[in-house]
Amino acid sequence: xxxxxxxxxxxxxxxxxxxxxxxxxxxxxxxxxxxxxxxxxxxxxxxxxxxxxxxxxxxxxxxxxxxxxxxxxxxxxxxxxxxxxxxxxxxxxxxxxxxxxxxxxxxxxxxxxxxxxxxxxxxxxxxxxxxxxxxxxxxxxxxxxxxxxxxxxxxxxxxxxxxxxxxxxxxxxxxxxxxxxxxxxxxxxxxxxxxxxxxxxxxxxxxxxxxxxxxxxxxxxxxxxxxxxxxxxxxxxxxxxxxxxxxxxxxxxxxxxxxxxxxxxxxxxxxxxxxxxxxxxxxxxxxxxxxxxxxxxxxxxxxxxxxxxxxxxxxxxxxxxxxxxxxxxxxxxxxxxxxxxxxxxxxxxxxxxxxxxxxxxxxxxxxxxxxxxxxxxxxxxxxx
Amino acid sequence: xxxxxxxxxxxxxxxxxxxxxxxxxxxxxxxxxxxxxxxxxxxxxxxxxxxxxxxxxxxxxxxxxxxxxxxxxxxxxxxxxxxxxxxxx
Ligand code: SF4
Numbered sequence: 056x057x058x059x060x061x062x063x064x065x066x067x068x069x070x071x072x073x074x075x076x077x078x079x080x081x082x083x084x085x086x087x088x089x090x091x092x093x094x095x096x097x098x099x100x101x102x103x104x105x106x107x108x109x110x111x112x113x114x115x116x117x118x119x120x121x122x123x124x125x126x127x128x129x130x131x132x133x134x135x136x137x138x139x140x141x142x143x144x145x146x147x148x149x150x151x152x153x154x155x156x157x158x159x160x161x162x163x164x165x166x167x168x169x170x171x172x173x174x175x176x177x178x179x180x181x182x183x184x185x186x187x188x189x190x191x192x193x194x195x196x197x198x199x200x201x202x203x204x205x206x207x208x209x210x211x212x213x214x215x216x217x218x219x220x221x222x223x224x225x226x227x228x229x230x231x232x233x234x235x236x237x238x239x240x241x242x243x244x245x246x247x248x249x250x251x252x253x254x255x256x257x258x259x260x261x262x263x264x265x266x267x268x269x270x271x272x273x274x275x276x277x278x279x280x281x282x283x284x285x286x287x288x289x290x291x292x293x294x295x296x297x298x299x300x301x302x303x304x305x306x307x308x309x310x311x312x313x314x315x316x317x318x319x320x321x322x323x324x325x326x327x328x329x330x331x332x333x334x335x336x337x338x339x340x341x342x343x344x345x346x347x348x349x350x351x352x353x354x355x356x357x358x359x360x361x362x363x364x365x366x367x368x369x370x371x372x373x374x375x376x377x378x379x380x381x382x383x384x385x386x387x388x389x390x391x392x393x394x395x396x397x398x399x400x401x402x403x404x405x406x407x408x409x410x411x412x413x414x415x416x417x418x419x420x421x422x423x424x425x426x427x428x429x430x431x432x433x434x435x436x437x438x439x
Numbered sequence: 440x441x442x443x444x445x446x447x448x449x450x451x452x453x454x455x456x457x458x459x460x461x462x463x464x465x466x467x468x469x470x471x472x473x474x475x476x477x478x479x480x481x482x483x484x485x486x487x488x489x490x491x492x493x494x495x496x497x498x499x500x501x502x503x504x505x506x507x508x509x510x511x512x513x514x515x516x517x518x519x520x521x522x523x524x525x526x527x528x
Binding site for chain 2: 058062066069070071180181209213264267268290294300319320326
């Protein structure tokens with residue numbers, strides 16, 4: 056496909072790899088965090104790490120919306136279907152995330168569907184399908200389980216506005232949208248980075264699709280305040296490699312700037328129409344629980360009072376209850392970049408993509424799933 | 440689930456919808472988040488919504504830059520081809 060295949064070209068990759076090797080100095084290491092799960096996936100799938108000199112280390116960040124969803128939020132979605140009897144509509148990825156009591160949305164779905172009178176759980180590709188379901192079935196309460204970073208938030212805002220314009224009384228949203236800059240700030244403020252220095256971090260590969268919406272400007276604060284370079288990068292392997300090269304050059308020159316590798320779709324200001332819609336419908340939550348990062352202030356969105364009737368939390372009176380993660384699970388440390396997936400005791404044995412214990416093993420963008428699917432055999436090859 | 444794809448607009452439809460072409464398969468998406476999109480434009484599509492337009496000229500420039508950076512490096516480093524395992528899938 057155009058604009059995809061060219062950015063995976065093996066010959067160009069050879070050249071970029073040589074440029075990276077040349078730029079990387081021998082007398083130092085480079086530690087870059089790829090914030091976004093999309094990058095984690097691309098890096099693992101195309102073996103980008105194999106093309107890098109050993110002095111360049113990539114650290115996986117918390118930018119996978121499924122992975123950062125705390126158990127208590129999945130429990131809320133399940134409760135809505137089981138107790139409030141709604142038609143709960145979810146994107147596919149959250150379905151297999153383990154919830155409380157040995158459940159997941161998928162298991163709850165199997166138990167519910169087919170029973171008459173109760174609620175149900177449906178999987179969909181776009182929130183628009185949930186809205187259509189509500190229109191077709193005025194007798195049902197339809198709830199859209201809205202998760203994701205700044206890329207999925209504007210579509211949810213459009214849905215809520217449409218529901219209002221249509222005067223729908225049976226459509227609402229369980230809003231779990233979170234904000235990328237807050238998560239980056241929490242990593243930079245974490246004791247691992249600030250006090251103990253156990254997580255060396257020389258710069259960030261920033262997510263391109265988030266920046267198509269918010270632009271590159273929100274990252275300027277990190278560059279200024281924490282002296283860390285940020286390069287907004289596309290999701291094809293060559294994009295990631297160029298971003299790494301740009302970061303190495305910045306580090307070598309002692310600079311900390313925000314640079315835009317994805318100039319084909321990202322601007323400094325971002326998509327103003329989408330930003331406008333988001334601020335019309337949503338406001339900041341004072342605090343939100345992230346898996347692995349804990350409660351982060353002003354790190355997520357909730358639905359504004361003007362749209363209260365479309366807020367499933369208000370309409371059905373469900374609230375968030377914190378739940379402990381599985382005791383062996385290291386997802387928290389993996390999400391903060393402090394541990395690598397293979398350092399978790401149950402990685403690949405008890406916890407696999409077929410039977411995920413932690414959330415990082417669920418989505419193909421999760422660090423553990425990416426490493427299991429594409430990286431594990433590389434480790435074995437090195438070991439033998 | 441953050442994966443989003445560049446897709447070509449093949450037809451504008453009523454109610455801010457459009458038909459796109461994904462590897463030969465037609466699909467309907469929403470244009471509610473973008474402005475002034477025309478048939479033939481490429482947009483980045485995510486969960487059924489166009490997030491932004493893709494600028495083909497900038498894409499060409501990026502590709503040219505890859506080539507230029509690589510060329511310069513390969514000319515000056517004789518063993519530029521070693522340790523290659525790309526692409527793996
Ligand atoms: S292997 Fe499983 S349990 Fe361990 S950190 Fe990864 S997802 Fe969590």
